[in-house]
Amino acid sequence: MKRTILAALAALAMSGAACADTIKIGVIGPFSGPFALQGKNFKAGIDAYMAMNGSKVGDDDIEVIYRDVPQPDPAQSKALAQELVVKEGVQYLAGFYFTPDAMAVTPLLEQANVPLVIMNAATSAIVTKSPLAVRTSFTLWQTSTPIAKVTKDAGVSKIISVVSDYGPGVDAENAFKQGFEAVGGEIVEAIRMPLSTNDFSPIMQRIKDSGAEGVFAFLPSGPTTLGFVKAFNENGLKDAGIKFFAPGDLTQESDLPALGEAALGIRTTFHYAVSHDSPENKAFVEAAAKAIGNPAELSFPAVGAYDGMHVIYKMIEATGGEQDAAKAVDAVKGLSWTSPRGPVSIDPESRHITQNIYLREVAKADDGTYYNKEIQTFEKQGDPGLAALK
Numbered sequence: 001m002k003r004t005i006l007a008a009l010a011a012l013a014m015s016g017a018a019c020a021d022t023i024k025i026g027v028i029g030p031f032s033g034p035f036a037l038q039g040k041n042f043k044a045g046i047d048a049y050m051a052m053n054g055s056k057v058g059d060d061d062i063e064v065i066y067r068d069v070p071q072p073d074p075a076q077s078k079a080l081a082q083e084l085v086v087k088e089g090v091q092y093l094a095g096f097y098f099t100p101d102a103m104a105v106t107p108l109l110e111q112a113n114v115p116l117v118i119m120n121a122a123t124s125a126i127v128t129k130s131p132l133a134v135r136t137s138f139t140l141w142q143t144s145t146p147i148a149k150v151t152k153d154a155g156v157s158k159i160i161s162v163v164s165d166y167g168p169g170v171d172a173e174n175a176f177k178q179g180f181e182a183v184g185g186e187i188v189e190a191i192r193m194p195l196s197t198n199d200f201s202p203i204m205q206r207i208k209d210s211g212a213e214g215v216f217a218f219l220p221s222g223p224t225t226l227g228f229v230k231a232f233n234e235n236g237l238k239d240a241g242i243k244f245f246a247p248g249d250l251t252q253e254s255d256l257p258a259l260g261e262a263a264l265g266i267r268t269t270f271h272y273a274v275s276h277d278s279p280e281n282k283a284f285v286e287a288a289a290k291a292i293g294n295p296a297e298l299s300f301p302a303v304g305a306y307d308g309m310h311v312i313y314k315m316i317e318a319t320g321g322e323q324d325a326a327k328a329v330d331a332v333k334g335l336s337w338t339s340p341r342g343p344v345s346i347d348p349e350s351r352h353i354t355q356n357i358y359l360r361e362v363a364k365a366d367d368g369t370y371y372n373k374e375i376q377t378f379e380k381q382g383d384p385g386l387a388a389l390k
Helices: 002-015 033-053 074-086 099-112 124-128 140-153 167-182 201-210 223-234 253-263 279-292 301-319 325-332 384-389
Strands: 022-029 060-068 092-095 116-118 133-135 158-164 186-193 214-218 243-247 267-270 336-339 342-346 353-364 370-381
Touching: 022 033, 022 074, 022 301, 033 060, 033 279, 033 301, 060 074, 060 301, 074 092, 074 099, 092 301, 099 116, 099 124, 099 133, 099 167, 099 325, 116 301, 124 133, 124 384, 140 167, 140 214, 140 243, 140 267, 140 353, 140 370, 140 384, 158 167, 158 201, 167 186, 167 214, 167 384, 186 201, 201 223, 223 253, 253 353, 253 370, 267 370, 279 301, 301 325, 301 336
Parallel strands: 022 060, 022 092, 092 116, 116 133, 158 186, 158 214, 214 243, 243 267
Antiparallel strands: 267 353, 336 342, 342 353, 353 370
16 A cells, blocks of 8 residues: 555656646645644634735646544545645645644655645654745744743742653653753652643642742643643742743644733744734734634734745746746745744844744733733744754
8 A cells, every 4th residue: 555655646746747737735734623724824824814915926827725623633644645746636736734633744845856844843853854845824933932031030940840741742841941040940749731731720730749840831822732721820939929931833823812811921032923013914914813713712823824935936937837846945044034923034054034032921802802922032042952952
């Protein structure tokens, strides 16, 4: 079966899709189930980009084909990627909310002659698994390293680390530990929770018992982050003066209405806030809010998808619509542009995105809504996790 699939991929790659009338992009993500809002944001970002930039590149029409993986499922993701390439004839693969799903697809890329544009999955190692993988999202090393110094500067010397036990969680834990210990901080305990954890009361008790002055936390955005932050408050940790630090996954904008006052004052570092003040972001938010239908649901996966489409359009321009994955990827190495999140570029060596990381604090607007207020900028941040892999 494996040989049959590889042979089909090879035959398709050799036949190419030169000067195709329609160029197809296959997007895999969670469009149903508990993480459906993240997939909805993928689609909003893609729709916004095409609304603002058209649905043609040169003479070629662009068609986006979506496939649903509700929760992390590497086998299903790989099977869907194969189906998209062999049956649908896609020239580009994109999306991927979860790291295991993206990892599962990387072995197919060279045989299929198809680039992969990672619109969310945030483990550093993904881009090392194939020379045809390009990232337009972020990594946990990139977003978690700056918060370590912020934590120490806030007067916190002892921290307990709590993360989900999978690639991005381990990256977040290691990034924070390296940064915090470098400035003289101490990690008193490190907890890794199964991804399926939804009862956080025992974890909150361990945080209380640890003697830590603060907690660093990472969980994948969705129902789990909402539940974790609620549990932090409901179990009295905020009232006890334990400070909360995290990458921005923990306070995504779509969760803030439900968190309400509980989220006020939480500081996070992240690559994007819907409130980012720039003309590019105002235009993007207007288009993406229209695409998603409910502006309160707009969150960070939308900007990763929006910029992912920008990179794919540049790839299509460079190849003249022909199916040449290596040429397409080479064309965007070193590419720089002004994203809704700020100035960004694709590192020519790693194919990872270089971008500003912002310190944000959850604040309350005059109209009573909650938002992530940017209060400090860490400029031109690469991915420290790539060095850690060597």
